[in-house]
Amino acid sequence: MKKIIAVLVTFFLIIGLIFIAIGNTNNNNTEKTDKITVVTSLFPEYDFVKQIGKDKVDVKILLPPGTESHTYEPTPKDIVNINEANMFIYTSNQMEPWAEKIAESIDSNTIILQAGQNINLIEVEHNHEETDEEEHTSDAHIWLNPNNAIKMVENITDKLCEISPENAECFKNNANEYIEELKKLDTEIEEVVINSKTKKLVFGGEFAYIYFLDRYSLEYATAYDGCGEGAEPSAKKIKEIIDIINDEKIPVIFYEELSEGKIAKMIADETSAKALVFNTVHNVTNADLENGITYISIMRENLDKIKIALR
Numbered sequence: 631m632k633k634i635i636a637v638l639v640t641f642f643l644i645i646g647l648i649f650i651a652i653g654n655t656n657n658n659n660t661e662k663t664d665k666i667t668v669v670t671s672l673f674p675e676y677d678f679v680k681q682i683g684k685d686k687v688d689v690k691i692l693l694p695p696g697t698e699s700h701t702y703e704p705t706p707k708d709i710v711n712i713n714e715a716n717m718f719i720y721t722s723n724q725m726e727p728w729a730e731k732i733a734e735s736i737d738s739n740t741i742i743l744q745a746g747q748n749i750n751l752i753e754v755e756h757n758h759e760e761t762d763e764e765e766h767t768s769d770a771h772i773w774l775n776p777n778n779a780i781k782m783v784e785n786i787t788d789k790l791c792e793i794s795p796e797n798a799e800c801f802k803n804n805a806n807e808y809i810e811e812l813k814k815l816d817t818e819i820e821e822v823v824i825n826s827k828t829k830k831l832v833f834g835g836e837f838a839y840i841y842f843l844d845r846y847s848l849e850y851a852t853a854y855d856g857c858g859e860g861a862e863p864s865a866k867k868i869k870e871i872i873d874i875i876n877d878e879k880i881p882v883i884f885y886e887e888l889s890e891g892k893i894a895k896m897i898a899d900e901t902s903a904k905a906l907v908f909n910t911v912h913n914v915t916n917a918d919l920e921n922g923i924t925y926i927s928i929m930r931e932n933l934d935k936i937k938i939a940l941r
């Protein structure tokens with residue numbers, strides 16, 4: 631009798647284990663197929679997708695932290711990752727010219743979206759000191775105006791709803807809530823600018839801020855002409871910036887994140903200005919991601935420094 635009971639107990643134990651095992655594989659499968667997989671080029675798109683899709687999306691950023699965003703060379707593994715994803719999002723052909731080439735070479739069903747597709751670009755002036763010629767190129771860092779961020783969120787939401795109509799209502803609700811947050815951020819920045827004594831910001835790092843400056847009607851002076859061009863400012867230009875800081879008693883010189891800010895710190899040493907980071911939100915570190923950094927949290931941190939710069 632004891633033997634029969636032992637055999638029965640073992641039998642039911644095995645059956646039980648089999649059921650648990652089947653249950654587990656089923657769970658894994660549904661989890662894999664349920665989520666929309668998205669690859670984004672940069673951090674703003676990554677964060678926007680997360681805010682809209684929440685637990686219904688699985689998002690990855692293509693560019694490693696601190697990588698130069700404009701001249702990036704995608705690896706074969708990047709292409710594989712994009713091919714396997716449901717969706718690839720980048721800012722625009724102007725911002726990431728390399729992404730346009732990826733888009734052309736993708737042979738899968740991956741849906742490709744330029745999040746900034748319907749946003750007007752602003753032209754910036756470049757002065758060639760040797761020839762004294764002026765050149766105009768369009769700047770592509772559109773997300774630094776929160777109103778453009780809203781348009782990007784709307785574009786991403788539309789595409790996510792197309793990919794997954796059964797979740798469309800949820801995506802639209804999340805997007806609307808998030809857009810309210812972005813509007814709040816925009817108002818906060820506007821109020822700081824309106825209530826400040828001075829309206830000029832000075833930059834001693836890669837220049838990516840025209841959309842921000844344009845939105846809040848701020849004046850500016852910059853040592854660098856643009857972003858990702860690799861050309862250091864001339865001694866004449868640096869002298870010009872030092873004079874502006876001294877003449878107008880500018881308290882802060884800004885430089886971009888994930889850089890040493892060599893020129894900005896040099897200018898700070900020559901003047902009474904402090905060198906501070908104005909984060910351009912191209913991309914972030916892994917530690918930042920683990921700490922749950924967001925577009926809005928970065929912009930609020932920027933705002934704290936702008937308060938110091940505008941007094």
Ligand SMILES: [Zn+2]
Nearest residue numbers: 699838857858
């Ligand atoms: Zn840039």
